[in-house]
Amino acid sequence: MLEINVQEAVMKQGISRRDFLKFCSMMAGVLAMPRGYAERIASALATPKRTPVIWIEFQDCAGNSEALLRSSRPTVSELILNVLSVDYNETIMAAAGEQAEEAKQASIDAGGYILVVEGSIPTGEEGAYCCIAGKSAIQLLEEAASNAVAVIAIGSCAAFGGIPMASPNPTGAAPVSNFIKDKPVINLPGCPVNPVNLSATIVHFLTFGELPAMDDLHRPLFAYGARIHDNCPRRGHFDAGEFTVTWGDDGHRQGWCLYKMGCKGPITKHNCPAVGYNDNTSWPIKSGHGCIACSEPNFWELGAYNQADLQRYAPPATYAPVQLPTQKIDPASAGIIGGVAGVAIGAASVAAYKALSKSDEEAQTPPANSTKK
Numbered sequence: 001m002l003e004i005n006v007q008e009a010v011m012k013q014g015i016s017r018r019d020f021l022k023f024c025s026m027m028a029g030v031l032a033m034p035r036g037y038a039e040r041i042a043s044a045l046a047t048p049k050r051t052p053v054i055w056i057e058f059q060d061c062a063g064n065s066e067a068l069l070r071s072s073r074p075t076v077s078e079l080i081l082n083v084l085s086v087d088y089n090e091t092i093m094a095a096a097g098e099q100a101e102e103a104k105q106a107s108i109d110a111g112g113y114i115l116v117v118e119g120s121i122p123t124g125e126e127g128a129y130c131c132i133a134g135k136s137a138i139q140l141l142e143e144a145a146s147n148a149v150a151v152i153a154i155g156s157c158a159a160f161g162g163i164p165m166a167s168p169n170p171t172g173a174a175p176v177s178n179f180i181k182d183k184p185v186i187n188l189p190g191c192p193v194n195p196v197n198l199s200a201t202i203v204h205f206l207t208f209g210e211l212p213a214m215d216d217l218h219r220p221l222f223a224y225g226a227r228i229h230d231n232c233p234r235r236g237h238f239d240a241g242e243f244t245v246t247w248g249d250d251g252h253r254q255g256w257c258l259y260k261m262g263c264k265g266p267i268t269k270h271n272c273p274a275v276g277y278n279d280n281t282s283w284p285i286k287s288g289h290g291c292i293a294c295s296e297p298n299f300w301e302l303g304a305y306n307q308a309d310l311q312r313y314a315p316p317a318t319y320a321p322v323q324l325p326t327q328k329i330d331p332a333s334a335g336i337i338g339g340v341a342g343v344a345i346g347a348a349s350v351a352a353y354k355a356l357s358k359s360d361e362e363a364q365t366p367p368a369n370s371t372k373k
């Protein structure tokens with residue numbers, strides 16, 4: 001048991017009670033819970049109960065560890081994870097060799113811990129592509145999961161195989177969920193994961209004693225319940241048929257939609273628009289690059305600059321022309337179609353149909369009196 005609770009531990013690191021309560025409110029917001037739940041989270045974190053975390057890493061670039069550790073300043077969530085993650089983390093623990101392995105084994109024997117797994121599991125050549133302390137990743141994963149209360153597959157490599165699993169997958173890389181069948185596995189994909197979503201998942205577990213609700217890919221709905229496209233600040237430009245068509249063109253400089261540059265926001269579920277990265281400083285679309293669908297399975301195979309197949313996401317009547325129109329539509333026909341579509345799918349699609357007769361070049365050139373950014 002911890003001698004002090006999480007709240008006391010973070011306050012000892014110089015975080016004020018006010019900032020701690022702000023963190024609890026933020027966690028309630030990220031978890032899509034009513035404001036009142038912030039008090040419940042604060043109360044749970046003020047309970048001196050220790051939930052150890054064992055963090056193991058296999059076939060990956062360590063980007064998820066980096067995302068958590070390399071921020072410009074320690075945040076409350078990092079401190080909370082530091083308080084919880086003392087048992088075993090190969091990247092940051094002081095112990096090494098036999099001492100580190102003994103510490104991990106002691107935690108496994110004690111049980112009751114959350115297992116965080118970073119990286120995919122190579123299965124080729126009987127696991128020879130990733131061995132630590134003479135054991136394959138498969139053996140190490142199964143051992144570490146044996147007494148865990150829950151397993152968090154962090155980052156796209158652990159969740160879905162990620163880049164190591166990309167064709168031709170020379171190491172036989174596979175996701176964590178292929179190996180753990182007797183306890184809950186939650187996937188937190190992203191390349192890298194957003195540390196806010198890891199914190200919120202652990203805070204949910206500490207507060208309610210269970211993992212948050214998940215989708216059919218075992219991703220928590222609070223973070224992966226909505227498409228990026230549906231909350232994107234450039235969505236108005238998509239609906240108006242205003243697209244960046246070349247890096248650095250007028251549309252790009254004015255913040256227009258990046259769909260034609262390969263943005264996968266329409267087929268990607270992630271809460272990037274709400275929480276951003278690096279203390280919400282920015283995220284790919286905000287910085288001017290399209291989403292690469294890093295939180296979706298097999299994202300690497302989609303091609304970063306290939307256009308997403310929108311018809312898998314929505315019928316063409318609901319979005320602006322994303323290909324060059326094959327024929328001009330006369331205003332009367334457009335009005336009829338627009339009226340019908342407007343009843344069916346709302347005002348945004350009416351604007352979309354008005355753009356049907358625009359060529360790419362016209363769509364790219366802002367009107368002289370445009371105030372759009």
Ligand code: SF4
Nearest residue numbers: 229232257258263265
């Ligand atoms: S296609 Fe991409 S940039 Fe355009 S609105 Fe959708 S998510 Fe945003």
